[in-house]
Amino acid sequence: MATATAIRGRKGGSSSSRTPVEQPDDLQSIAKAKVLIALGEGEWAGGLTAQNIYLDGTPLQNPDGSNNFSGVTWDFRSGTQAQTYIQGLPGSNNEINVGTEVKSTSAWTRTFTNTQLSAVRLRLKWPALFNQKDNGDLVGYSINYVIERQTDGGTWQTVVDTSVTGKTTTGYERSHRIDLPQSGSTWTLRLRKVTADANSAKIGDAMMLQSFTEVIDAKLRYPNTVLLYIEFDSSQFNGSIPPVSVDTKMRIVRVPDNYDPINRTYSGIWQGGFKWAWTDNPAWIFYDIVVSERFGLGDRLTAANIDKWTLYQVAQYCDQPVPDGRGGNGTEPRYICNVYVQNRNDAYTVLRDFAAIFRGMTYWGGDQIFALADMPRDVDYNFTNANVVNGLFTYSSSNTKTRYSSALVSWSDPDNAYADAMEPVFEQALVNRYKVFNQLELTAIGCTRQSEANRKGRWGILTNNSDRVVTFSVGLDGDIPQPGYIIAVADENLSGRITGGRVSSASGRVISLDRVPSAKPGDRMQVNLPTGISQSRTIQAINGNVVTVSTAYSETPEAECVWVVESDELFAQQYRITSTAENDDGTFTITGVLHDPDKFARIDTGAQIDQRPISVIPPGNQSAPANIQISSFSVVEQTISVQTMRATWDATPNAIAYEAQWRRNDGNWVNVPRSSTTSFEVPGIYAGRYLVRVRAINAAEISSGWGYSQEATLTGKVGNPPKPIGLAATAINWGISLNWGFPANTSDTLKTEIQYTPNEDKSNPILLSDVPYPQATYTQLGLRPGQIFWYRAQLVDKTGNESGYTDWVRGMSNDQANDYLGEIADDLLNAEDGRRLTEQIGGSVEAILQTALANNAGIQHQYAQLGAVRADVLIVTTTIANTQQALADLTTTVQATNSSVDSLTGKVQTNTAALEQKMTSVFNNDGSGSAIYSMKAGVNMGGNYYDAGMSIAVIAEQGKPVLTRIAFNANQLVLMSGSNGNYYSPWAVVNGDVFINSAFIQTASIDFAKISDTLQSTNFVSGQTGWNLPKSGKVEFNDVIVRGTVYATDGHFRGTVDATDGNFAGTVYAAKLVGDLADFSIARTLNARETGVPSGGVVTGTLFSVAQDPGFARKVSVSGSFIASITASGAGTGSYIRIMVLGAVVAGADAKTWSSEGFTFMVPAGTGNVPVTFAINNGVNAPGTVTISSASYNVFVSRNASVIS
Incomplete structure (x- = not known):
């Protein structure tokens, strides 16, 4: 009978979610890397600093003195015979990278047979160590491991039995030193991981053996070996040893005793003697390789087995200055050698490679090594048909497939850590000749300059093409x-x-x-x-x-x-x-x-020199062109007649192309591009005597001799070029900026000539500058604030024709004090003396003391301490003299410290007062230098820093004027005077405000001033002379001229009243009144249109003129609708539409369209008529149409009648 089973269920409940928790990393690697590097054979010139030692391509120190790595120490030995050992490294260390994982199922084992070893140091690493629990929490983990040692095959002994416990997700390292018993001769080490491998993604337990180091405890000097010792925290490099590199002067070699290798000069006659010095001349480096016994051929050869006299000539050729390829007049030595030989090779290969640096060849003859350079040399011997067997010379050469027309040169770029860089070199004439682009690739050994690499490549191309x-x-x-x-x-x-x-x-x-x-x-x-x-x-x-x-x-x-x-x-x-x-x-x-x-x-x-003729036999019997004729004709361009020269000649049999040249008035020959036609034209010529020559070239690239025309006298461009337009002056700090425009048909302009004068009557003008075309701006610097000059300009074309000068334009440098104060403050804060003035007094006395000790500075230290109260006086002197700079520095620090414990918070409160006096003078090899004296007082109280200071500096920088400056930093700057207790302050600056008790000022520019009592002239006598401005407002001027608007409730005038405007609320009494209120002209029209205006062309015209009066300036108001436009199908910027008065722009826009309802401007007092003109520039890269119009406009002129014409 089956049994019934009751099935029951219930509704699911709800509960709050839980966020997993991650334990912070608590394992941090603190392994120190100590590296001793044999840099090379000594002795080196040295000069090594922290700025030219690199870890993984990064210098230890920046040029400004800031460090890129913390906790790095280093030491250097230049490789002398008697050099001392390097402290801080207990023995010889040879680190061997392993990088293998140690598992619980497989131990790491290694046998050592070097009986010189004292110990072996194992460096372990756990990339990650964690355990993720079932609830998601990320916590630490523990791993047990042992290190065992076996001596001469005996039993295993446990020397390390420990564990690592904690959490890390970024890696953790530790090292163990295992001493090796000196009684044995063979030792085996075994590293076992006791904790079983988890083999789970939730547990990070990988254990790595990064490396092992063979240690020999000894104080080794390594004579004649250049050493660099460096120590750093491995955590900065993720547990790895970074590449270490240096950039310094290397080996000292033998050089002639009359040679200055720094200035590359030779004094007197060389007698064959040598001295030791550093040089980068490749000839003497070649000599050093031959005669050195330790690494060269000196153990097989003597100095008598090398021709040093020929090397002396080669060395002088290497030192000769040549253009540096950067433009201007800069030069550099022809060849230098900067190479680091790291691999051994057979002697012939090494000597051949080093000789290649100076384009040399080596050979052995007469028990001597000879090194000859491919350099200018006189003929050593002559051979003719009369002294050779059978009078026969046999010639051969390569075909065009092996002729190079370009080169690609590999060189070492010092700006990119001496990485290989490629320098392409082209000979366009050879490319055109061979119709192929065959490239020569070569490596420039020891080459660290782009310009030298270019010369080597060009030498390779030209030498290859002279291969007969x-x-x-x-x-x-x-x-x-x-x-x-x-x-x-x-x-x-x-x-x-x-x-x-x-x-x-x-x-x-x-x-x-x-x-x-x-x-x-x-x-x-x-x-x-x-x-x-x-x-x-x-x-x-x-x-x-x-x-x-x-x-x-x-x-x-x-x-x-x-x-x-x-x-x-x-x-x-x-x-x-x-x-x-x-x-x-x-x-x-x-x-x-x-x-x-x-x-x-x-x-x-880069000189262009024709090939030397070595034969008078016509090359290939190619005949020269004949019947070369010169003529000229006129063409009208933009309504201007332009004269053009035309040269023609008869076709030459077998010729497929022609090369032509022309010249004017015995000037230089001007090349015409190669062509198959029998004529060429030169447009826009100038009057003068012209000569043309042409040569024919056949299908075999054989050219004829030159065929010449008869000299012809032609007429050309006459007259003067147009004047520059729109000359305007703009105020800037310490200077004035000028700009102008060029009218149409001025493409043959050579320069813009600018004159200026400080005299308002425009007398004694001075040439300011010749500005090359098409530059249309110039800036005059070095001016005082508010300084005024008058300027004018003219154009000069390429034949010396002058346009005549423009009208004078007034310019004034900026006179706003706020603009200058901001710039002056920025200049100070960005300079060394400003940084020293505003930076806090540098750290504690202990920190300053440690830094000075690390830098081998001179130190005087005196202190006294009583409990938490301490007083220090520290004097640090530093002197440096090397090829880079000469430096002298003296720093005095006086410091008082008081530490106390707050009874309420339990915190330690430290208050410090310090004085620092620092004097530094330095001069660098680039010609820059400075002398700076600073004195500062600082208080650190309650966690806040307060200071005051002063600096005196003279700073010289290349390409800049020498700067002398005294600066203060304080909330209050007070000058005291007096004696015997009667002291007062005649001048003070408090929180930015300046207080002066009494002052004599010859010239002043004041934006705003408050007068608390009375301002009066020195010659003031009431009712007679001078003026008086009292605080009460009752102003008295014994003689006054007022221009502008005058508001008065009453007035009494005796004599003549001249005023540009007036508003009198009361009664005006005047014996005489001169001047009308205004004049006007209405319903004036303007309609100007010009088509075909070229790109860059300027259309100008006159609207109207205003008559000047010597006694009044006038205000001109123009009302009415103005419309102007530039219509052209193209692109480009630079279009403008301008209304101008006396060279100043009073209306318009820098655009292709402009509309206005009117504008206003002032006409200064004077004599004559002032034209109001317009200038419209087509800045589109295509011809266009220019239009400016006004259906009706009115002109209103204030102050005088009958002034509009």
Whole structure:
């Protein structure tokens, strides 16, 4: 029988939710990293500071002295033989990264066999340590682990049995030092995790062995090794050891004893002696590598095995200044070497790489190493058809596929932590010539300058394109020239003339030759002299085969000596010898590569020099263009006649293109772009004498010689350019800003010439500046507040034509005191003396003392203490002298401290009073320097800081005027005077207000003043002279001129009354009244329209004129509807519409449209008529239409009649 089961249920209840709680991290790594780095072979020049030591690419200290890392200490040894050991590092440490996880199922084990070891230090890390409970709370966790040691295979001994307990989500580290018993020779360490692995996402228990360090306890000096010791908190780098790098002067090397490596100068004649000094000249670094015994070839070679005399010439070439490529007149040494050699390599490769820094080559000959640079060099020897076997020279060269037209140079950028940077170099002429883009890629070893990398790339391109190779055989004189020598080759089969042979006889300056040379007086003759050298002399006279030179040779040439002649029309080829080989038949085979002596100027300065002609044989028989004609014609542009030159010539057989040049009045040749047409035009010419030359180019890229036209005299532009428009002056602090505009058809403007004068009558004008076109602004600085000058300007075109000056414009520098006070305060607070004046007295005496000790400063400290009361006097002196700066600093700190415990709150209250006197003088190698004296008093009371101080400073910065300044910081600045108890203050500043008892002021500008009693002139006599302004308001002026509006309830006037306005409520008595109230002109019209106004063109015109009066200024009111617009289909900014009076803008807008119901302006007193003009500028990048109109407008002029014309 089945049993019935009752099923029951109930409704679910409700309860409040719970938020999980996370326990704060309570495990913080405090591991210290101590690193000793062997930087290199000593001795180094040093000069290492915290600003050029980098951790992970960040300097320890910024240029302003602020630190980027806290708790970092470091020490440096320059690598001398007798250097002391570095304190703070107990032994030799070799840290080896492991980075493996230690599990409970697999221990980490390592055996050590180095018997020199004293200990092994294990660095452990827990990336995260936590336990997430079932209710969501995140709490700490505990892990037990042991470290065991086994000696010589014996039993395991537990040396560390501990645990880590707590919580961290960001990682926690700790280290254990395990001493190794010195009785053994083999030790094995085992690290075991005792707590079982949780293998749960809710528990973070991963345990890592980050690294182990082999420790040798010893005081090691490491002689001749440059050392850097650095210690820091590993928590700043997430438990890792960051890369450490330095930027400093490295090894001291041997340099000539007459050489100043800093200024790169050589004094006197070098006798071959050396001294030790730092240099970055690559020639002497090359020498150091050869002769150094520790790392170079000095253990195999001696100083006698290197040609130091040639290196001396190379070194001087390296130091020669060349343009730095930044514009202006800046220069830099041609080559420098900044390289850090870290890997060993075979000697030949290293020497070759270092020689490449100065574009050199090395070879071994005669038991010596020779290093020659590709640099300017005189011809060492001459070869002609007369002294080579069979008179035969063999030439070869590469094809266009191996000709480079660009280069990509890799160099080390010091502004990017010496990372590799790429410098592209192009030779556009070679790109056009070869019609291909072949790129040369090279690495500039030791190069840390972009400009030098550019020069190396250009050298590579130009040298590659001078790749003709000559090979020939000679007799025993082939043993004279060595690899690297420059030889002259006079091959009449290539040159087309007889330019070489042998000497028949010689007597003094008269040389008899074996043949008649193709030469003339003024040419040069080079002769191989009996001692094996070549000398050149200028030919004075020629009579057949007898040549007379201007100066005798240093030794008389003998018969059979070789001669070569050169001229500006035909040069001998020059080759640099690459190899000489002795043959079995007593001859020598010489091979050389083409040498271009002009490429050095092209590389260093970018000079454009034509290739030297080495042949008079027409290249490919390409004939020059003929019948070159010059003519001119006139074209009207914008209603202006423009003269154009046209050059034409006949088509030349086989020519596919032409290159043309023209010049005016014997000036420089101007290139015309290469073209296939037989003509070109030059618009907008100026009057003068013109000459044109053209050459033809055939399909083989062979060009003809130049074909010349007859000289032609042409007429060109005449007259003067228009004047600048809209000259206006704007007030700025310490100066005046000028701006103006350019009328239409002024694109040939060269400059705007500005004159100024301080005289109101405009006398004695002075040239202010020549402003290059198209700049339309100029700022005159260095003026006093409220200083007034008058300005005018004129345009000067490229041929020197002048427009004539504009009317004078008045300008005044800013005269608002508030603007200057704000700027003066900002300048002070942003300068070093201002920062020193306003910053708090630096910390406690103990902190100052520790900082001084760390910086090796001189210290004098005296103190007294009684319980919580203490008084200190601390004097710190610092002196620094190195290649970067010279610094002297003296700081005196006087401090009194009183600490007490508040009986109510239990808090410690510390009140401190301190005085600080600091004197600093510094001068840097960039030419900037300063001398600053500051004295401050400060009180720290109740948690608030109060201070007062004074600074005296002289600051010199490059490119700025020297600043001298005295500044005070206080709520009250009081000057006291008197004696014997009778003291008073004649002058004081309290909370920003200035109090003066008595003052004599010659000139003053006052925005607002309150007079508490009476203000009067020094010559005041009531009823006779002077003036008096009493507090009662009863003002007396014995002679007064009033302009403007006068309000009076009554008045008595005797004589003439001149007034621009008046409002009299009472009776006016006047013997005579001059001047009408107003004049007006109504219903005037304006309708101006001009089409085709070019971009940048300005349309001008006159509305009306107002007559001036010498006695009155006038107010002019213009009413009526004005509409102006610029209509053009284009874009661009710069359009404006302006109504102008005396050069000042009185109405308008900087836009393409403008409308107005009227405007008002003032006309100053004077003589003559003042025009009211308009100027409209088309700022759109397309021609347009300009319109300005008014159907009816009225002009109202106050104060005089009949003034509107």
